[in-house]
Amino acid sequence: MIWAILAMALRQIRRNAVRSFLTMLGIMIGVGAVIALVTLGEGATSKVKSDISKLGDNLLIVSPGADRRGPEVSVATPFTAADLEAIREEVAGVRLAAPTVQKGALVVAGNLNWRTSITGTTNEYLEVRGYEVERGRSFTEQEVTAGQPLCVIGTTVEKQLFPGGEALGQYVRVDRIGCEIIGVLASKGQSSMGQDQDDLVLVPLRMAQRRLIGNTDIGTIYVTVDAAEDTAQTKTDIEDLLRQRRRIQPDAEDDFRVRDLQEIASAMSSATGALTSLLGAIAAVSLLVGGIGIMNIMLVNVTERTREIGTRLAIGALAREVLLQFLVEAIVLSTTGGVIGVALGLGGSYAGTRALGMPFVIQPGIVLVAFGFSAMIGVVFGYLPARKAANLNPIEALRHE
Amino acid sequence: MTSEEPVIQLVGVKKVYGKGDALVYALAGVDLTIRAGEFVAIMGASGSGKSTSMNIIGCLDVPSAGSYRFRGAKVEEMTADERAMLRRLHIGFVFQGFNLLPRTTAIENVELPLVYRRVPTAERQRRAIEALETVGLGDRLHHVPSELSGGQQQRVAIARALASAPALLLADEPTGNLDSRRSAEIMQLLVQLNQERGITIVMVTHEPDMAAFASRCVHFKDGLIIGDGVPAEVFGPPSSSAGGAA
Incomplete structure (x- = not known):
């Protein structure tokens, strides 16, 4: 059943390709920004460290x-x-x-x-x-x-x-x-x-x-x-x-x-580290905004597809199956956005570190966190619209114009 | 199942909306038994309670009072999920507005109830094709609703209802959005399904011409059944049939 629901979600997303892309854009930018900024920050930190150690430890x-x-x-x-x-x-x-x-x-x-x-x-x-x-x-x-x-x-x-x-x-x-x-x-x-x-x-x-x-x-x-x-x-x-x-x-x-110099190096890297965290936090806000974008579009989706939901309920879909369907749609949107965002963020920070002559250090931690966060956003912001869909009264939903 | 076993048994069913002074009896005490293999038309003006009874028969709604047994099971005691399972396994729906999924091919639309019944993909497709062939759309499998005429869309909807081999097919104004020629075609298809396959059909309509295709006609007024018999008995001679729907 989960595969059938996943297939339905993918079909739905393909059907509204432009809208789906625009919805994902928020998450893409959010995840991309978090990863790019944190990677650039880490690059700066390690450059500072290596410059200092070049002076001799x-x-x-x-x-x-x-x-x-x-x-x-x-x-x-x-x-x-x-x-x-x-x-x-x-x-x-x-x-x-x-x-x-x-x-x-x-x-x-x-x-x-x-x-x-x-x-x-x-x-x-x-x-x-x-x-x-x-x-x-x-x-x-x-x-x-x-x-x-x-x-x-x-x-x-x-x-x-x-x-x-x-x-x-x-x-x-x-x-x-x-x-x-x-x-x-x-x-x-x-x-x-x-x-x-x-x-x-x-x-x-x-x-x-x-x-x-x-x-x-x-x-x-x-x-x-x-x-x-x-x-x-x-x-x-x-x-x-x-x-x-x-x-x-x-x-x-x-x-x-x-x-x-160790002391100076650690002082410097704690300063750049603080800056990195700050930038990452600002970027995380855009991730949140992206999540709200997903919720918004999913709510529009539920309203638009009220008759479809009514039909599904009438022919025997359980409320939780409808809930799962819309939740999966939101999660697919947010994780796809997350994957693209990771690629964009890494690509962008690679270009950025090259241009600034800094080392390119991939932080697997932040990549996982950003991706996991995007999936979580799908769950959190997809739940409300999905619950709205699942709680529709089939009779009223079928009558909806 | 023998033709004597009741599929639907409503006893003293009441449905009340609102509270206090605004209390409205949509159904004021309905007794109705429908046996397997019957083709019943439910007639009545708007507000007569025919849609409410349809929703109750279709297990989309529960009575406020009285009892509804679907093949012996007490529907009013079921949870929402149990009623959903009952619809999934035993009831096919055909709606006035077709209610096909937009931008979804005919075959995918017909497969939908089988998806919820967890029928494996290959089997699902085979049964969907078979159902579409039954309604005469074997050559339109991959057309989306916007590429089909209204009559064809309603046939897809009937195929969708048929695909899960239901014990009961519920049709809510199935010809309401169609011209008279398409309407007649759809009605003939329903009659054929009823006669050849023995599918029990309950159809709500306000058009006596459509009700005339049924083998039995139940006439609602003000939440009560005021007539029950063969169509000609309920409406009288065909010339005065318009009066029956008023």
Whole structure:
């Protein structure tokens, strides 16, 4: 009997091909949108993760200021050269430690200028952050110690200040201090957080401290851990060392932060994950709207086919068989829409991830959930019209015009 | 079954609609026995109770009072599903408006009651074709109703009623939508089915010309039977037949 009913439902759907298609469209769009958005979101998350892990999962970022947001961060006690030295010498597993100081400044070349971030650091920074010198050279040991007015720039800065020309060997003024450009970095493009990683000017640490900032403080220290060492252990060691050096009472909180990339990666992916859920939820609303569309059309169907229902009841159809017939029709509509929606969603998100250079990760879970939801919508929104059909009085239904 | 066994037995059947002052007796106490093999025409003006009695005989409705036995079974004690099963197995319906499924071929329409009886596909098709051949539409199996004339559509409907080999064929104004020539053809088909196959037929009509084809005529007025006999007795001489329907 169920096959006969299914066959009847399919015949009915074919008979009203255009209407059936339009009814399914709501579910198709809903399911497609849920799958496309969630798949794109997952692609973004995994791209963020892979970008971060490309930076090396053995990178630690040591910065002054407690782990809270707000103005306190800016008044945090900076690190000193002695702190840096202690990290380098006393913590096992520290391969490189690159001190940095940062200042936003206007860089001027001829009649062009560009506001960018000036980083005073050492050559270790290049290695720790994965920069390579494309043209020219990096600083020498002597230049760093002496704080010579030299700089290495990123390609964005070069394009802004020397459009179409060679920056190498030219002079720029950083906060009225003339600096010779001795190197141009290879382009790294945008970070996954959308930052332009080529928009930077590197100067020797001493030069930035003395001539741009006017003290000997050190800001953030970038640390690479030996591949053989445990990053987490090294992190704890650095924390212990700095607490001791900064004389923090045992019950007081750290006034500095040591973050590893794992931590940043998980923060980033929880942010993109939240966004994905939000988009998925919005798309789910359209699935609901699609369900209401099915209910609407099924109600119209029942009214239109009142005489047919009366005939069926008269020739001996049981109420539950009529109910089943209309329910099956609604479910066939919604699941067919669901299947097409899954195909559209996967196709769309494949195209989308390719276009955005993100990995295409099929989430079998969301595909199943979206499809199951569409089938459920057929049951839920098909039930009311089906019950209406089954409860018709055959005498009145036969008389219906 | 012998021709003496009653198929339909109504005893003191009343049907009441409405409540209180608006109470309407559609049937005011009807006794009627129809035996197997009879061809009965139920006559009466609109509001006479003939449609209500038809609905009760067809197990689509139950009496408010009194008793209805269909082949000995008490219909008023049955649930809706039991009555549906009874219709499915024993009663064929022919309606004034044909009530074929639109955009569905003749053979599929005829198969419909067999689908509900869970007859296997091959057997279903064989019986549907046979029924359509019986009504003279063996060459119209795959036509949809809109491709058939009114007379042909009513033949499909009769074939549908026949396909399940019912004990009772109920026809509600079967010629109401047809011209007189088609009407006569349909009536001849019913007479033929009644005589050759012994199918019990109960037909509601308000046209004395159609009732004249039946072997027995029951005349309703104001919810009561006021005449029961061969058509000529009920209407008198054919010349005054129009008066009987008024």
